[in-house]
Amino acid sequence: MRSVASAVVATLLVVLVGACQPPVKTVVVVGVTATANEPAIALTTKGKDTLHEAITQGETRVVIFRSGSPMSVFDKDLTVRRGRDQENNAQRVEDGFAAKLESVQSSLRTAADTTGQLDLFGLLVQLSHVPDARKLLVYSSGLQTTGMLNLLPAGSDFDVDRTLAALPGKSLPDLAGKKVVFAGLGQVAGPQRALPEEMRRNVERLWLGVCRKAGADECSIDPESVAAGGPSGTKPVPTVAVPEVGSSVVPKGDGVKEVTIPAAVFFLPNSADLQPGAANALRGLTGLFGRGATATAVGHTATWGPLPGAQDLSLARSRRVVEALIGFGVARAVFTSVTGVGFRPVIEPDVDARGQLIPAAAERNRVVVLTIHNLRNEESS
Template identity: 30%
Template sequence: MPSRSRPRSRSYRRRRGGGSPRRVLLAAAAVVLLASAVGGYLYLQREDADLGICPSQPGPLTFALGARANMPSPELPAALSSLVSSAAEAEQPLVVYRVDGDPSPAVQERFSTTTKAAGPLAEEIKTFTADVLAAMGEIRSVQAEADPLKALRLAARATPAGGTVVLFDSGLQTTAPLDFRGEGMLEADPTEVVASLVAKQAIPELAGRRVILMGLGDVAAPQDQLDPAMRNTVLEIWRAIARAGGAPCVDTLTDPPHANTALTGVRPVSLVKIPKPPLPPVGCGEQRLSNGGDVGFLPGTAELRDPPAARRFLKSYADRFRAVTGEPYIELLGTTARWNTKEEQQRTGKDRAEVVKKILIEYGVPAASITTEGVGSYSKYYRPDKGPEGPLDPAPAAFNRSIIARIVCP
């Protein structure tokens, strides 16, 4: 008979049989070894292959699992269990940390056996894997809010070099030092996020450990859905954190669309406010064109990040402007984070405003009806972002990068 060491845990309960949606959710983690075999349902995206070769075996295996509010409970194929099975075959330890406001270990297991015959051994591993996944499926948050960064740090500490760390969470942290509730955080620069965390000594130590990211940006009601750009920002932030921690390779598991069914029986988590796409004003007024939105620019440049998206928005803006009666005009102010000199900030802001002006002219707005100015971080729109003395606070720094478009009616 196999023996399994099971350190005591507040939430661990062995349970056989059945197949709740939450139980099979954790089985999805195993898809990292079988991703190519599921016919487009799930796929694995390899990042940073130049930093090292991912091991073919998971080694010691640790999860940081977001069994918490505002996350969906997707029904994924329970057969995707090869990651846990591989750890069992190698008799490697398996630990699961729950992601909540104060992460803690929830499951600790290790398979061992004296069985030598291939058939009985395979059955023991199969039973062990099912039991572990069932136990993981019973995990629920016990503290309010969400701190996946701490859970990842704890998981990394519990995983020796050569092991695998899996972060399975939406990534929308609601506690310091990575609070996504801050306005601008969903458009933050990942490099600035990492610099801020480095200054606070909050980067997990991941050197020599494979990292697998799952479920990032995946949310459920009452949390509003993220648009593709926001989901990508969340994903890039966590990739950057893993890379900064020294992970030799970072894998991303992407799943198919799912029902927006929230996990129940969990502690509350604050909502992250999702910025609404700007709509061209009806009549006169001003609005902020976020650098993380349609009219956004590549870092430090006046080059549009997504020219087709910017043109679509600015065409509708020009159409609305031409419908205003009287003699209106447009003021474009380019704002920036407080970095580099005042003159450089103003020059960058001015250059970006000129790019917007040029497109508006192409869509029929008279050049004489548009004024441009680069104000950098020196205007009433500036929010303190800790620049230039230290690492920028990523949320207000992102908010500060914008074009203020104002239709003025004399």
């Protein structure tokens, strides 16, 4: 009898202790930069699945932050309830989820930046301060325009590893214990020109690196499109300079042609290695060299970093272009001079009165310029 009584008491204690435990509550935080250079946001499939899992498993609070003031544009308990109690009927939970999801979607579509800058880093810091948040859904193009990770000066030529190494640990958000999903990285709208594929991948690498350096339990990229129409933000935001794809050929008269080869399209960032597909584009230039032609190649950079390093990079890119053209059949003897001048001189001024780099001008300075001299009667058509 004593053993039976003990078992009953033990069972009652387990029930009572369980009843005293507070219900498990999931806090999902959604962050959006939502600038005039990005599409209006729609939850991706992964985002919807994250909310579905939380809402159908128990109590759920969802918070949406954007750049601006106030930052919080949505903060609600989205638990599906019957009266004051949590709903346990599976079908009613599913029906309730559909309505809850629409309220989140509506807030995302209309969220808009009010700062005039794209500050994903600052947004991550804000998201990290939400108590009990374990899941962060971050929707942004990732083209930071302010602060330590400002991409405007370097443009498409930014170096991911160097940028991450220079980021002081004490400035990082505390993402320990959190799972972070980035969506929309590299996806742009409005006046921001679309990114070359290599630059888009580097933007992804940059933010994954920030996330890992900040100690998150899990960092991942959601590649699905986030676009739900044109930008919801209306306040102008600086654009990160991205050159048009391809080279430009300008006749200079007397059988002379000047060919401008933009570094951001043809080369990997801060490198003399060619982008995928760039070699084929260079092959297309071989028809500009007539019989008896001569040519020079000059590499240029923006006014960025130490001059010796800029000169070395510009020379390496100039040589790489020439090597590729020789490989495609242009005679080595055609090239009478292959040099790299860095930013001395620049093609056009790219620093303003405050000493800040002018992004669009900087991109136009990051080039290799071929000057091709053909005999008039031998000039290629």
